[in-house]
Amino acid sequence: MLFYRASLPLSRRTLAYATGVVRRHRRAIGSRGRALPPGTQALMTLVHLRKGETYAALAAGFGVSVATAWRYVNEAIDLLAARAPKLPAVLRRARRDALPYLVLDGVLIAIDRVAADRPFYSGKHRRHGMNLQVIAGPDGTWLWVSGELRGAVHDLRAARIWGIIRALAEAGLLTLADKAYQGAGEHVLTPYKGRGKPESQKEANRAHARLRGPGERANAQLKAWRILRKLRCCPFRAGRIAKAVHTLHLRETASR
Structure with missing residues (x-):
């Protein structure tokens, strides 16, 4: 398997926001000893949403199992979706x-x-x-x-x-x-x-x-x-994914 570095067309402010959401959630539930720090989990989620990378590709790129990549990404998506405008x-x-x-x-x-x-x-x-x-x-x-x-x-x-x-x-x-x-x-x-x-x-x-x-x-x-x-x-995650994307889109456009 080959690996390469790639860019992501999003601002650092958006990454910082997503990282804060994940970090506060981990603190609230008392989660410790995870495979990836909050910032890396947030970055993995942004890559998945913006570039459409598969869980297998994410797992290989971030050095975790496919199950862990799936769990981390979906956890972050649910947290972001909950913050979408009502x-x-x-x-x-x-x-x-x-x-x-x-x-x-x-x-x-x-x-x-x-x-x-x-x-x-x-x-x-x-x-x-x-x-x-x-x-x-x-x-x-x-x-x-x-x-x-x-x-x-x-x-x-x-x-x-x-x-x-x-x-x-x-x-x-x-x-x-x-x-x-x-x-x-x-x-x-x-x-x-x-x-x-x-x-x-x-x-x-x-x-x-x-x-x-x-x-x-x-x-x-x-x-x-x-x-x-x-x-x-x-397919029944489409709404939550769209709401998570909307939350990130608002943060990204606010940073311009």
Whole structure:
């Protein structure tokens, strides 16, 4: 086996934050005599999330067993996910900051599944995956990400399951979304559907797309972390992984 040194496109501030999270957890549970110090466990987790390295590759690179790499990475992911922004707090902040509107969009995280696994198959995306709901600001700032649902779940149903539609209505926040959310309510604006639309509706759709476009870049920010381009672990960890990534993304962007 060959080994090599590689760079990780993240700041030292992000590593320091993740290290602090791991160190405080170890202190709280009285954990001692571990194979790796907190900083190395945090670095291993960042490598896994940002570059999508497998547990076998992590184990070889950090000099531990595959089981230890799996346990350390998942422990850190759960700790980081618990610190992700919560929906009520995000909506309160959006109202306080007087954001003109929010952007709601669904994203499919691809997974390893076969054709027989129909509950995981998204007809919209024509692949197997897990459905996540993402809320962004008008400038594309990633504000919140939901937990996971099977890919066959429609975006509007997913938004209702997570209480997003109701929470947006109660907060009185105008939201832009694509055609998948038609019927969500007057506070969620979607494009006009159908062929042969009058020019006024076509122009309204173009304006809607221009306003929604920057907000939908939040999905691209999410998938800049390679682990979320295609999951090769339990698909029901997709939400926790996305929330952990969001926590790190906020720390990384705050350091710029």
